[in-house]
Structures are given as structure tokens and as C-alpha cells.
């Protein structure tokens with residue numbers, strides 16, 4: 001059992017290091033998420049693990065604890081409409097501005113979001129040959145485990161079917177011994193790096209399009225404010241932002257305005 005003092009201390013640790021808010025009385029969640037780590041690091045109980053973290057900072061253990069506490073749920077073409085807007089509205093508009101298009105998939109989990117964006121770019125290019133637009137996609141996440149999966153770009157039978165049509169699977173994947181690998185044409189535009197959204201990210205440069213989806217829901221109001229304003233600073237004038245279907249910017253930041261299209265809505269940074 002995790003007593004309330006340990007629980008509060010662990011909640012504070014998670015909130016301070018990565019913005020994640022556990023909420024009240026979710027001791028069961030902590031126990032179940034950390035149970036495999038207890039075995040691996042030979043701890044008898046969660047309180048013992050917490051004591052070890054308190055007494056001697058072990059970066060590897062700390063990283064593994066954070067990895068275990070993140071929710072990495074994702075799928076291909078999640079929610080559909082952002083990718084329709086991308087293909088029919090944003091790619092034509094951003095490419096008409098000239099130069100390259102820089103995209104950031106913030107909190108990219110195991111890469112499905114970044115690769116879905118890249119597949120849409122391939123489809124769009126095919127629909128209007130011979131024009132090719134240089135598009136680079138940066139995927140970032142806090143969890144090293146999911147970033148490893150993203151870089152590997154091999155998906156098993158369960159994850160491959162989530163959100164992917166048969167036609168896209170045939171066009172954009174090749175069979176390998178342990179699953180389905182994203183083809184080089186799609187991988188080529190994407191790179192992945194570790195980034196904590198509560199840290200500073202000015203070094204990333206500026207983006208024309210940001211996907212920051214289904215991560216703000218885990219943050220406090222203050223962290224949402226900080227992250228949205230930080231993202232706004234990293235966007236080129238007229239840049240676009242997609243949040244998750246249940247997330248809004250309005251109450252936390254006035255840096256964005258809503259743009260409605262026939263495929264759904266997207267946020268645009270105010271000039």
C-alpha cells in the first residue's frame with residue numbers, strides 16, 4: 001500500500017519533472033504502472049522504490065519511472081479530420097508560401113502521428129506530380145521507450161490495424177520478420193528526439209505546423225498555459241496547431257484563433 005504521504009510526494013515529483021497531474025486517490029494506478037519496475041529493480045514495494053529515489057538520485061531509475069507513468073495510447077490517423085485538413089487545406093496553403101514546410105509532432109508517442117503526417121504528404125505529392133515539397137517532421141516525446149519504437153518504425157499485428165486502411169498498409173509498409181516496417185520514403189521525412197514539454201524548446205527552431213495532441217489533458221491549467229505559450233513562440237507567422245479532439249487552447253492562451261474548414265477546425269497562431 002502507498003500511504004498518503006508517499007502518494008503526495010510521488011505526485012509532486014511527477015508534476016514538477018514533467019507536468020503530469022495524477023489527481024486524488026489514484027494509488028492503484030501508481031502501483032499497477034510501477035509493478036514491473038519493482039521486479040526489475042528488485043524492490044519489495046512502491047514505498048521502497050520511492051525511498052530509493054529520494055535517497056540516491058539514479059537517473060536510469062528516474063527515467064524508467066517516468067516512462068512507466070506516461071500514457072502512450074496512440075493510433076494511425078487518429079480522429080481522421082486533422083489529416084483531411086492537412087491534405088486539402090494546409091499542404092496547398094503552406095506550400096504556396098514557398099520554401100520548406102516544418103512540422104512538429106509534440107508528444108509523438110511511438111511515431112504513428114509523425115508517420116501518418118508523412119503518408120499524407122506522400123499521397124498529396126502523388127496527386128499533383130511532378131511537384132515535390134520539402135517537408136520535415138520532428139517527433140518529440142518525454143518517454144525514451146516510445147522514441148525507440150518510433151525510430152525503429154516496426155509495428156506489430158495489433159498496432160498496425162489501429163486506424164490504418166488496407167490500402168495504406170499495402171502502400172506504406174513492408175513486411176519484416178517481426179511486423180510491418182514503415183517504408184523509407186515515409187521514414188525519410190521524420191526524425192525523433194527526446195523533449196520534455198515543460199522545459200524550454202527555443203533550440204528546436206520554428207515550425208509551420210504543430211500537432212500537440214492528447215497530452216495537454218494530463219497537465220494542470222498552469223502547465224497547459226506554459227506549454228501553449230511556448231508552442232506559440234516556436235511557430236512561424238500564420239502557423240497552424242492541432243490539439244486533441246477533447247482539448248482546447250481558449251481558456252489557457254490567447255495566442256491562437258480558430259480557423260474553420262469544411263473538414264473541421266484547426267488553430268492558427270495570431271500575428
Ligand SMILES: C[S@@+](CC[C@H](N)C(=O)[O-])C[C@H]1O[C@@H](n2cnc3c(N)ncnc32)[C@H](O)[C@@H]1O
Pocket residue numbers: 018019020070071072073074075078106107108109110113140141142143146195196197198212213214215218244
Ligand atoms: C496519449 S499519448 C498521445 C500521442 C499522440 N500525440 C496522439 O495523439 O495519438 C501522450 C504522449 O505524451 C507524452 N508526454 C507526457 N508528458 C510529456 C511531457 N511533459 N513532455 C513530452 N511528452 C510528454 C507521453 O510520453 C505520451 O507518449
